[in-house]
Amino acid sequence: MDAVISQLFAGLSLGSVLLLAALGLALTFGQMGVINMAHGEFMMAGAYTAFAVQKVVSDAGVSLLVSLVVGFVVGGLLGLILEITLISRMYSRPLDTLLVTFGVALVLQQLARDVFGAPNVDVRAPQWLSGAVQILGVGVPKTRVFILALSILCVVALSLVLKLTPLGRRIRATVQNRDLAETSGVSTRATDRLTFFIGSGVAGVAGVALTLLGSIGPTLGTNYIVDAFLVVVVGGIGQLKGAVIAAFALGLLQATIEYSSTASLAKVLVFVIIVAFLQVRPQGIVSVRTRSLA
Amino acid sequence: MSVGLTGCGSKTDDTPGAAGTGGSAGASCVDTSGDSIKIGFLNSLSGTMAISEQTVRDSLDMAADEINAAGGVLGKKLTVVAEDGASEPTVFAEKAEKLITSDCVAAVFGGWTSSSRKAMLPVFEGHDSLLFYPVQYEGLEASKNIFYTGATTNQQIIPAMDYLKEQGKKKVFLVGSDYVFPRTANKEIIAYAKANGIEIVGEEYAPLGHTDFATIVNKLKGSGADAVFNTLNGDSNVAFFKEYKNAGMSADAMPVVSVSIAEEEVGGIGVDNVEGQLTAWNYYQTVDSPANKKFVADFKAKYGDDRVTSDPMEAAYTSLYLWKGMVEKAKSFAVPDIQAAAGGVSFEAPEGTVTVNGDNHHIAKTALIGKIAADGLIYTEWSSDGPIEPDPFLKGYDWAAGLS
Incomplete structure (x- = not known):
């Protein structure tokens, strides 16, 4: 029984990591349709932000909280620069965007290598996140509980922004029907830039959180980018709800299969299941129906 | 295999790993006439393995500098031809081929992953040249053209x-x-x-x-x-x-x-x-030994106080000195002579005394x-x-x- 509960948490936790990695992408890819291969590098930038902040603020707990904010800004600004300089020029050429952002990803990786050195760096976890906490009789690492909470917080915050604020309304309007939004006086350009800022910022936050779990190096982002795209594609384009369901479903699936077989096999089987699922439901779990003619 | 005094690139005999060390002349096109001798360093300086292999390159460079400062090998200064394996086994094989046939180096030092070694093995056996491989590995291999200076299982x-x-x-x-x-x-x-x-x-x-x-x-x-x-x-x-x-x-x-x-x-x-x-x-x-104290101090002096030394770096450093020992024992840069002389060559390495095993080309280590x-x-x-x-x-x- 303990093993079942442990694995349930392992799956939820893996799901929350996937969700955090995919959330920003659900905005930029899901809402705007931009295939941003540098999304993983924005996470990497967030992780290095945590490293840099810890150099200044030596208390690990304070530096983590500061990093979450600074990481959001750093990721967001990187995204904004990318949007203004490159992506805005190729909204009608999605395949070119893919290549260009992949190039940007490589440039950012090399930049990280030159600035911070090729070897991995270490970010100390705060004392209050070390060790395990007892939940339903099993020990769960506190870092994982923290990331689970953080990902839920991010989802709630993002959906509130999308649902309740004028900005959110503009974003949704632009996604559903760009031309109509424009004729109604919405500045779609400004909306695009802000959406990209927020999406990339969330990637930065994810990067900061991931320093609690894994390695911090120039290639951190490449470990997550494929999974992040999978979550968005399976979840369905254009809705955060889909990404949330998909992330937790994939996390639980991976953890369950891995427990009864091996990590490599689980990865393969999850891919097979995703391919089969997309055959039946190519639009993903949740899809937006619009009256747009596009 | 026995190879005569042939000119550079004229060798066509590519039988891999044939036994026998009959010839007394040097392999392929290695030029031993001048007052310097070429050796090759082949490590990944780009790609995923660069993090690790750069450190090995650093210690190889240091060993070459030390040997040159002390008068070289058999009175000849070492000229290093450096290549980047780019973390790709196929690139390792290509660069090894280039080092042997067009740069005409007397020996090559490098490689890290087992796949890079496996890719280079046929090249070194085909040209009857020498590779010094400095990393612990999974065993179950013994080529007469490779010297394994890291640990076997x-x-x-x-x-x-x-x-x-x-x-x-x-x-x-x-x-x-x-x-x-x-x-x-x-x-x-x-x-x-x-x-x-x-x-x-x-x-x-x-x-x-x-x-x-x-x-x-x-x-x-x-x-x-x-x-x-x-x-x-x-x-x-x-x-x-x-x-x-x-x-x-x-x-x-x-x-x-x-x-x-x-x-x-x-x-x-x-x-x-x-x-x-x-x-x-x-x-x-x-490790508490005079040889290691000197090795660590020299390395930090050359590359910075924040650097550390590790096992593969030490094994690479040692490999260059072992090659020097073999050449001096054989009084020749020719591959068959080195192979014949290799057994029993030992070196006061930072890790302690290491001795080459002449049969399997690995070294005895603690x-x-x-x-x-x-x-x-x-x-x-x-x-x-x-x-x-x-x-x-x-x-x-x-x-x-x-x-x-």
Whole structure:
């Protein structure tokens, strides 16, 4: 029984990591349709932000909280620069965007290598996140509980922004029907830039959180980018709800299969299941129906 | 094979690895007439392996400088031709070919991954040239054209198991990356365990680059293991040790023995996460010998005080001196002469005295089990009784019959 509960948490936790990695992408890819291969590098930038902040603020707990904010800004600004300089020029050429952002990803990786050195760096976890906490009789690492909470917080915050604020309304309007939004006086350009800022910022936050779990190096982002795209594609384009369901479903699936077989096999089987699922439901779990003619 | 005094590039005989060292003349196009001799360094300076291989290149450069400052080899100064293997086995093979046939180097030093070595092996055998390979590996190989200056399994993995057995560990959990080295090593560990009354309570492989170890650590927790044997590679170690620590396990109750974490990697994993854990190597920066004190001091003077020295770096440094010893014993740069003279050549290396085995071209070296300390360095906890003779095919172990 303990093993079942442990694995349930392992799956939820893996799901929350996937969700955090995919959330920003659900905005930029899901809402705007931009295939941003540098999304993983924005996470990497967030992780290095945590490293840099810890150099200044030596208390690990304070530096983590500061990093979450600074990481959001750093990721967001990187995204904004990318949007203004490159992506805005190729909204009608999605395949070119893919290549260009992949190039940007490589440039950012090399930049990280030159600035911070090729070897991995270490970010100390705060004392209050070390060790395990007892939940339903099993020990769960506190870092994982923290990331689970953080990902839920991010989802709630993002959906509130999308649902309740004028900005959110503009974003949704632009996604559903760009031309109509424009004729109604919405500045779609400004909306695009802000959406990209927020999406990339969330990637930065994810990067900061991931320093609690894994390695911090120039290639951190490449470990997550494929999974992040999978979550968005399976979840369905254009809705955060889909990404949330998909992330937790994939996390639980991976953890369950891995427990009864091996990590490599689980990865393969999850891919097979995703391919089969997309055959039946190519639009993903949740899809937006619009009256747009596009 | 015997090759006459042929000009550069005119050699067409490509029979791989034929026996016999009849000819007395040099191989292919190596020019021994001047007052310098060319050697090749082939390490990855770009790609994923660059992090590790750059450190090996640094110590090779230092050894070459030292040898030149002391008058060279047989009165000839070393001229280094440096190449980048780019972390790609095929590039390693191409660059090795180039170093041998167009740069005409007397020997090549480098390689790291087993796949890079396997890719270069036919090139060196085909041209009857020499490769000095400085990294511990999975054994089961002995080419007359390669000198293996890192540990083979009976100098690293088996001593680590001996240590665990001595410590009274009865249940061992195996965790490794999913590729050739961990799978081969674990096959040997399982055979050893069977013969020595140790139970293997789990065997888990993670894909290279795997970042989520919650499930594997859950399995580990439920396995009742009293020790873990870790053959994970690269970044996965970070995720594994963070998970291990956060799940509330400790090195005291369930130590993890790692075979691919050296001084260089400890910083990136975070000392907090691995303090007290064990490693199995043949060299640590803290080895207490005059040769090592000089090696560490010189290295820090050359490359900076914040740099550390590790096992593969030391093995690379040693490999250049062993080649020098072989050449001086043979009084010749010719490959057949070096092969004939190699057996018994020894060097006062930073790790201690090492001696070349003339039959399998590995070197006898002392196994050291170390413990990672709070200062990020590794201190020797246990050492084998003197240097262990290399046995790449594990012929000297009854339980190993049927492996390979």
